[in-house]
Amino acid sequence: MGSSYGLFVKGMKQIIPVAAAGIIDGIVFGLLARQAGLGVTEAVLFSLLVNAGSSQFAAVGLISQGIVGWPILLSTLLLNARHLLYGLSLGPKFQGTPAWKLSLMGLGLNDETYALKATYLDTGGKPSLAFFAGAGIVDYLIWNASTFAGAWFGAAFTETEAYGLDFAFIATFLGFLAVNLFSSLHVKVAGCAAAAACIGYWLGGGTAAVIVGTLTAVVIGAVNGER
Incomplete structure (x- = not known):
């Protein structure tokens, strides 16, 4: 207790x-x-x-x-x-x-x-x-x-x-x-997700930006064996 x-x-x-x-x-x-x-x-x-x-x-x-x-x-x-x-x-x-x-x-x-x-x-x-x-x-x-x-x-x-x-x-x-950029991979993931989010925003607004940016980060993390 x-x-x-x-x-x-x-x-x-x-x-x-x-x-x-x-x-x-x-x-x-x-x-x-x-x-x-x-x-x-x-x-x-x-x-x-x-x-x-x-x-x-x-x-x-x-x-x-x-x-x-x-x-x-x-x-x-x-x-x-x-x-x-x-x-x-x-x-x-x-x-x-x-x-x-x-x-x-x-x-x-x-x-x-x-x-x-x-x-x-x-x-x-x-x-x-x-x-x-x-x-x-x-x-x-x-x-x-x-x-x-x-x-x-x-x-x-x-x-x-x-x-x-x-x-x-x-x-x-x-x-x-x-505060969560612990390695060069994290920086690359953040950069790619940001770029994808910008494209998503241009195509479909804020909601699309969140979805596209999130999926991009998840896919890159999964490919590199990151949680």
Whole structure:
């Protein structure tokens, strides 16, 4: 019990720098949600129930254009498809773990927590549900508190671009990338994925860029025997 508690606290502490980078993202999402016509309660429930930054941004973008229903569901499905890859990456480390425990861990698996978990395991950390639970809870609380702050003060801002806040989400992902470039192969994969994503964006917009870039990285990693 003591060991599990220690790992739980360790996860809570180590996620803070990563999750803190997403504070601006949460605030910006809250602002955009208000501008799209959502109320404070609706914006907060969005983060409480969905908890997937990129798909939330895509959804409020569609809502602001008057688009609702299946286009939102489809874009969310495609953007969150990368979470399947996250699970495939971490899954082998938890062989023999009951499905219900894996399901709980999956609820807290997103871009920020995956970045921490992958780095933790790659640097010799032992698979620990307690560590991941601590990280997931803190990340969840920070994201939702940030969303509430942005939604509450949303009426005071009319254009996030004027403050450069629209770049916050991109900057967060660039930070994740920078701390995970461990070898020349990682740099090459990142470069190829970025080029493929640019082509995907040119052909089909943001959703296509995410899918094409992700698949490119996966294929190159698989060919080179990387996880």
